[in-house]
Amino acid sequence: MSNRENVDQLQVEPSIKLFEGEKALVITGIVGFILAVFTKIVIFIQGPVILPEGNLNDVFSFNAAIGSFILSIAAILPLARLKKHKRKLIRWTFVAASLYSYGIETIQNFRGLNPRFSQEATLVDLMAGMVFAVVSLTIVILGLLLMVQFFRIKKPFERHLLIIGTRYAFLSVLAANAAGIWMILLQDRLIGVSGNFIVLHGIGFHAMQTLIIPAWLLEKVQVQEIIQKRLVHIGSIAWMISIIMIGFQTALGRTVFELSTLPILTSLSLLIWFGTALTAAWIFLKIKKAAVKQESRASLSQL
Structure with a gap:
């Protein structure tokens, strides 16, 4: 290209x-x-x-x-x-x-x-x-x-990628709010042996950055729309799966930081999300860098 x-x-x-x-x-x-x-x-x-x-x-x-x-x-x-x-x-x-x-x-x-x-x-x-x-x-x-x-x-x-990312983000925030309400009802953040709802509460809210920023980066470049949408959907679905896994693990009264099935699946889902976010950033930076280089050459040619 x-x-x-x-x-x-x-x-x-x-x-x-x-x-x-x-x-x-x-x-x-x-x-x-x-x-x-x-x-x-x-x-x-x-x-x-x-x-x-x-x-x-x-x-x-x-x-x-x-x-x-x-x-x-x-x-x-x-x-x-x-x-x-x-x-x-x-x-x-x-x-x-x-x-x-x-x-x-x-x-x-x-x-x-x-x-x-x-x-x-x-x-x-x-x-x-x-x-x-x-x-x-x-x-x-x-x-x-x-x-x-x-x-x-x-x-x-307008800005359909941001709308898609925002919709997923609010679903994650909904899970975070559910954890917050549960803590209010329990009058505590702890449940069971080592479960802690504050983890779900905190990570769930961060979807407002983790799912919206990649969508914002992708909308800045005109690559194929199907690639843009797939990256946003795959990353967002992977994030939501991780949120669900964290919720189940916490409801069982167990920490999400132990080496067991649900935390491992959570980590894999987060890796998929991170891969899509990294890809979005790479596409944006690559095209932005090429654009800056082209503008520099155009400026030099006018001297």
């Missing part, structure tokens, strides 16, 4: 842009990363444990996770084809829920209290924890509403 053909394979800039009109959500996501960095500095200085129950490692991972999730929502919300008032309602509900979540997770742990399952909390702390549970359920409901909206979008639609 010639450099000229590689240049021609770069996509025309789409009319619907990621993050467009979502400054508030972007700022809210960045706040999570700022809090995570601040917490990491404190951990480095004094360690993660604050007696009697506080754990700053939880603060770091929680704020970073919510920050990345909200940034992902900011990216895809313009694609949802929501009416202006509905989009505004979802935007500001996400902002309010995220800010409260940042606050309660950070403040309570820095005070030495578990913000969810505290054994040392006062009545006020317990009430704040109950509100936290309601806020968490609100985020779950918002995610469900957006998932339904993305599955309702009918063809023809």
